[in-house]
Amino acid sequence: MATMAGARRSPVGFVGSLMIHAGIIGATLFTFAHKLDVTQESPPVVPVDLVTIADKTNIMAAAKARPKPEPKQEEPTPPEPQKTETAPQPEPQPVKSEIPPEPKPVEAPPPPPEAVAPEPVKTPPPPPKAKPKPEPKAQAEPKKEKFDINNIMALLDKRAPAESSAPNARTAEKTIKGFGPQTAMTMDLQDSLRSQIQQCWSPPVGAPHPEELVVEFELFLKPDGSVAQPPQLSAESQAAVARDSFTRAAAEAARRAIYTCAPYKLPADRYNQWQDITLNFDPRQMMGQ
Amino acid sequence: MRFPTDLKLVVAAAIVALVGCTTKPPPATEAPPAGPPPGAGETGPVTESNIIPGSAEDLRVNVGDTVHFEYDRYQLRDEDRNVLQRQAGWLQKYPQVRVTVEGHCDERGTREYNLALGARRANAVKEYLVSLGVSSGRVDTISYGKERPVCTQSSEDCWAQNRRGVTTVTSGAASS
Amino acid sequence: MNRIALICAALLAAVFAYVPPVSAALHVDVTQGNIQPMPIAIPDFIGGRQGAQIAGVIRADLDRSGLFRTLDPKSFLDQIKDINTPPQFANWRVINAQGLVTGQAVAQADGRLRADFRLWDVYGESQMLGLEFTATPENWRRIAHMISDKIYERITGEKGYFDTRIVFVSETGPATKRVKRLAVMDEDGANPIFLTNGSYLVLTPRFNPTAQMIAYMSYAGGRPRVYLFDLESGRQEMLGNFPNMTFSPRFSPDGNKVVMTLEKGGNSDIYVMDVRTRGVTRLTSDPAIDTGGSYSPDSSQIAFESDRGGSQQIYVMNADGSNAHRVSFGGGKNGTPVWSPRGDMIAFTKQASGAFHIGVMRPDGSRERIITDGWEDEGPTWAPNGRVLMFTRTERGGRGSQIWSVDVTGRNERRVQSPGSASDPAWSPLIQ
Structure with a gap:
């Protein structure tokens, strides 16, 4: 060349x-x-x-x-993939107008020449994670590291991963009273959601570094269980996606899973417990890691 | 490679003479067609009369050109040493003859490994012939790995036939 | 005691850390999936027969990968009339398409063929990729393969491998007198070309990194030696002039060297030859069989096979021959190591319990996985993306060989199209 x-x-x-x-x-x-x-x-x-x-x-x-x-x-x-990305984004909007793909404001303006998926997901610039969620985050971490004794939260949470990693988790038969507000009260919801979404999730398991395939989305559901707005990658995942094409592929596969499995069947009377969800997709177990 | 016409005639005559028995004269560097099964009839005396002494056919039929090996081994078996002793004697009787020893393997090895194993087998035969007084310059070796089986079934019996060292005449044999 | 205290502290901490019960997100860990090919719709490209042909090749490529499932065009609700207008995504969602490819093929005024395509995210309702290719019309298949590569890359995150070739040995005739010819074909089996005429045996061809040169073993003239075949000129030449058999050639990652095996007095050892200077360096000196050398992609190491420990096993040494150490300990005999272009694995042939299988392992020998289960599967070769393997599968009873492919995960095993029987495949890098 x-x-x-x-x-x-x-x-x-x-x-x-x-x-x-x-x-x-x-x-x-x-x-x-x-x-x-x-x-x-x-x-x-x-x-x-x-x-x-x-x-x-x-x-x-x-x-x-x-x-x-x-x-x-x-x-x-x-x-070069990098280059090819520059052009695509602006396209859809100008031509048609009858297509009503939800509010997708990001697409139209001068596209950031970025490696990020030009999807409904906002491209990198808008990191509007205004959510006050240091808390669930903190929980998410230790869950992955099973032996982090230094972390108190991890101790608290130990039970959860044990339960949740049951491969064919259907709805849990019973929930165990726990301490954390989320463990006991919502474990059945977690199991249910997990078992639903697993059916649709086909991660790119041939990738060389499985740890690069872990992505986290925040998802808002409507009361009928459908997706309320395009799921958002966590800030950390967004950064990873921008760096690594495998992570991007993993994020897109996860997002396809979220969409294809919707609407989710969850108890309507507990909508307040599942309207806002963080989904951590981690295929490492599947890859024998 | 130009032969006088009369020599060609001799060759033709020889071929005609051979027609009665086993048909075609073996091509110089090719493995001979599936011969008698191992152990049996390597010195088939039956057709002796039709075979020209010192010919490739003589080596193949009357002396015995093939020895066999155990799976993944290249050590000569005792019973095969007799064959090679006869070969050495024959080679001393016809000192103008040069031979190539082919090493072959059964299919139960990967391609490249078998090339190496076949080379070991061919060399084992050569070394024994040399130890019996044959000049090493008269004996070439070639490995065919598993590329030239004589028996194509996937059975223990076939594999045993295919694991072999075959001494073939390269040049200098009578009338061929 | 301490433990209880710790737990109490944890509890307290949790209680305090915990803020509003209602608005906190429900956290779900998803660790098990359902590996399925991605459903994708690829209507015929606009542009008549050519457009249909191109789309057909793309569909076949993606289906073959096992990572996509192209949807039956008969199920499509929409017809693509203009690729510059965004599709009606809802109509593609209805048929469960997760991706959609639209494209057109145009014969330009200069006689060249132009094809552009767009890849759409049906759920995200956005364009993921848009590219345009031009080439002479005879190269329409390559255009299709390149489009397939781009789609594959965009969706999976790794490079594709459709615009590649396979060099292999075409086989005819009975097992006792098998005729073997050097041949190349496209990765999908199209455009087979024979490079030798079958009058002598050829074995184990391998591409150099530009796919211009093939190193192989030939019995031409009754002397089994390593040769080079220059695809551009059609010229063949013996590599080096050695008194005995040379075999098992493989190029270094930069293409400047060929690692190969020289036999002497029945003993086989590994050497490396500089292709330009023809200088030769000996790497192993062992009375055992040492063969099957394969460079690591960073050129620092060479994997090879040896029976120095009593049976055929895989070893790794530094590229200068030092520090050879056995890495295969998974049982059986193990040979034909081939380093993944990604560097993360070595593929090999395992011989165990009466059959040959293809396996992969880490270069240190850990994480061994057997990924095929045939009677005689041997001689793996990697796709340039390190994701797919081809190998030779031989049936029992001398009934000939075929080339097969399998995903590195062991999924998606399928026969590779080839003219007649075929063996010893070697994958080219992506064509430049």
Whole structure:
């Protein structure tokens, strides 16, 4: 790629030095010109990035007619994921207007050239986590670390993970009276929600570093159990998603699970207990970690 | 590689002479067609009369060209030493003959490992022949790994036949 | 005593830390999932037959990966008429599509083929990706594969592997006289090309990192040696000039070296040859069989197999040959180690209880997992993303071999299309 880019910059020298590549250069210039065309032609359609495939593939069959000395790769445009992201976001809005995809304000403005999913989820800039939730957070942590004796909360919580990691958790037969406000009173809700959402959750288990696949969402449900607003990644997960394409894939898989399993069947009379949910998706057990 | 016409005639005659018995003359570097089962009839005296002494056929039929190995081993078995002793004697009788020892394996090994194992087997045969006085320059080796079985079933019996060292004539044999 | 005190303290702390009972979020840990391919709708691209063909190849690619399930076009409620208009997401949700790909193929004035596509998040109602490709029309399959790669990458977070090739050995004839020819084909089995004519045996081909060069073993002239095949020129040359058999070649990650095995006096040892200078360095000196060298992606180490401990096992040594140590302890015989391009695993062949299986383990030998269960599965090769493996599967009784693929998790085992019987696959890197 680098050499090609160089070739484009100084085609004359290149041709001079390497006759064989004359064809490449020609094609390169040609495609380059055309690329400009395209961008001008279709102003409204920003979202596509241009990638040109080498005209030839490198196979030369001994037994077969030799393919013409085709240029190898005349149009570089490296298909870099980073770049490709820049364009997409603004697109949907301008064209149509009849589509009513909920309030999705983030999409329209000049897109942040970010690696974050251009999804309904707000792109990184809006971290409006105004919620006062240092508390559930604190609980979430120790739950993962089973042996953190230093953390008092962990002691408190030990029971919960033991229960919750039962693979086929249906609704718990009975709830055990506990101390923490959330453990006893809501354990059945947790189990129920967990068993519902597990059916829909298909995390990317082939990823090399399972710990990068842990993501946390905050979810608001309507009284009928449907999703009230696009689920929000925790600030920590958002940062991780921006860093790592596997984490992004994991976050998207989790979000698809949230949507596909909705509406959730939960006791309506306890709506106040489940209208606001933090979901911690952790596939490490599934991956034998 | 240009042969005088009369030599070609001799060759042709030899081939005609052979037609009666086992059909085709073995190609120089190819493994011979599935021979007699191991142990049995390696010195089949039956067709002796038709075979030209000092020929590849002579080695294969009258002397015995094949030895066998245990699974994943390359040590010679005692009963096979007799075969190799006859080979050594035959080679001393026909000093112009050069041979290649092929090492073969059964299918129960990975491809590259079997190439290495086949090389060990071929070399074991060669070393024994050399120890019996055959000049090492007359004996080449080649490994075919598991690429050239003589028996294709996946059975203990077949595997035993395929684990083998085969001495083939490279050059200098009578009329072939 | 202390413990009780601690718990009391904890309780207290909890009570105080705990603030409003109603508005606190319910916390749920989800640790078990249901691994399912993602349902995705890929209507034929706009653009007539070409558009339909491209979409067909993309559907086949994604289905083959096992990570996607492309939905039957007959179930679609909408027809894509203009890819610049956002789709009616609700109509795709109804058929349970989680992703949607729309695209078009256009023959340009200059005769080149242009294809653009968009990947939509059906639930998020947003575009995840939009790209445009141009190429000569003959390369339409490559366009389709590249689109598949982009979709795969966007959804899974890792690079795709559809725009790749497989070099392999095509097999014909009876087992006793099998004819083996060097051949290459696309990853999906399309465009097979034979590189040798079958008059001599060829074995164990492997690509260099640019996919331009193949190192393989050939019996040409009755001398089994390692050769290089230059795909661009069609030229073959023996690699080095050694008196005895050379085999088991594999390129270093930078392509400048070939690690291979030299046999001498029946003993096999591993050497590395500089492809340019042809300088040779010996790496092992053991009376045992040492073969099957495979570099780690960072070039610092080489995995290989040896029977120095009594049976065929996998070892790892530094790239200079020092510090060789056994890593396979999972039972049986273990060989053909191949380092994952991701570096996190070594794939290998395990021979145990009368059969051969493909396995993977960490480079230190831990976390061994057997991922196939055939009669004779051997010789794994990694997809460039380190996620999928191909291997040779041989049936009992000399009935020939086929190439199979399997996900590194052991899921999604399937036969790879090839012309006739085939063995010894080696995956190319992503085509440049």
